[in-house]
Amino acid sequence: MLSAAPMLEVAAVEKSYPTPQGPQPVLKGASLAVAPGETLAVMGESGSGKSTLLHLVAGLDAPDRGEIRLEGVAVQALDDQARASLRRARMGLVFQQFHLVASFTVAENLTFQARLAGREDPAWTAALAERLGLASLLSRYPEQLSGGQQQRLAIGRALAGKPALLLADEPTGALDQENGDLVLDLALGLVRETGAALMMATHSARVAARLDRRLRLDHGVLSEDAAAPGTQSAAASLKKARGA
Ligand code: ADP
Numbered sequence: 001m002l003s004a005a006p007m008l009e010v011a012a013v014e015k016s017y018p019t020p021q022g023p024q025p026v027l028k029g030a031s032l033a034v035a036p037g038e039t040l041a042v043m044g045e046s047g048s049g050k051s052t053l054l055h056l057v058a059g060l061d062a063p064d065r066g067e068i069r070l071e072g073v074a075v076q077a078l079d080d081q082a083r084a085s086l087r088r089a090r091m092g093l094v095f096q097q098f099h100l101v102a103s104f105t106v107a108e109n110l111t112f113q114a115r116l117a118g119r120e121d122p123a124w125t126a127a128l129a130e131r132l133g134l135a136s137l138l139s140r141y142p143e144q145l146s147g148g149q150q151q152r153l154a155i156g157r158a159l160a161g162k163p164a165l166l167l168a169d170e171p172t173g174a175l176d177q178e179n180g181d182l183v184l185d186l187a188l189g190l191v192r193e194t195g196a197a198l199m200m201a202t203h204s205a206r207v208a209a210r211l212d213r214r215l216r217l218d219h220g221v222l223s224e225d226a227a228a229p230g231t232q233s234a235a236a237s238l239k240k241a242r243g244a
């Protein structure tokens with residue numbers, strides 16, 4: 001895995017947002033690399049910039065400085081149209097608030113993005129529906145689904161085009177723990193099976209512990225999380241041990 005060329009590289013990315021008090025820096029030189037098939041958690045408190053980083057990687061927003069390369073292609077050098085087709089062809093996106101199309105059935109929600117990208121594979125779509133427990137719900141509309149079912153559909157939609165990279169922004173954040181665990185299990189199973197890489201924003205150490213690697217955003221700085229999976233961060237324990 002280490003010898004594989006990274007499928008995603010984020011190099012010294014900086015991003016500020018304008019505020020009435022002047023520009024507010026959110027990312028101050030974030031760098032990371034993700035190998036093909038690797039699963040990576042981006043952790044951090046609310047407001048630490050997790051969503052900002054995912055939006056930049058998805059090419060939905062542009063960094064002020066630095067570069068993002070997907071499979072060697074500098075995303076910012078592309079025009080809007082080329083960037084959108086790269087996103088459709090190579091990435092799948094899942095958000096905390098499912099973002100399903102209310103006027104589309106489950107079946108239509110599942111397939112329309114893969115179809116747009118010219119990557120619809122009916123056998124794979126049927127397998128996804130089966131695996132995600134949606135096969136008997138295909139003619140329903142999103143409002144007729146539970147929250148867990150809606151998020152399973154959003155994950156199916158994101159994987160229908162067999163992306164090389166799945167970007168997930170707190171995908172279980174709107175669900176109770178039981179449904180969140182189920183959705184995470186299904187998503188991780190499918191990600192590993194398809195060989196997709198996964199970059200997931202989460203503030204939950206429990207969720208992050210399920211992935212291969214953990215990075216933490218703190219005051220605009222991104223670093224490898226020192227915590228052993230499922231435990232508090234090493235920095236926090238050190239502070240505690242010192243009585244800080
Ligand atoms: P997280 O996902 O970790 O909660 P965000 O990336 O959403 O963090 O936000 C990081 C910081 O940037 C926050 O202070 C937020 O208020 C600010 N921010 C995010 N998006 C915008 C925007 N479009 N315009 C201005 N400020 C923003």
Ligand code: MG
Pocket residue numbers: 050051052169201
């Ligand atoms: Mg966020």
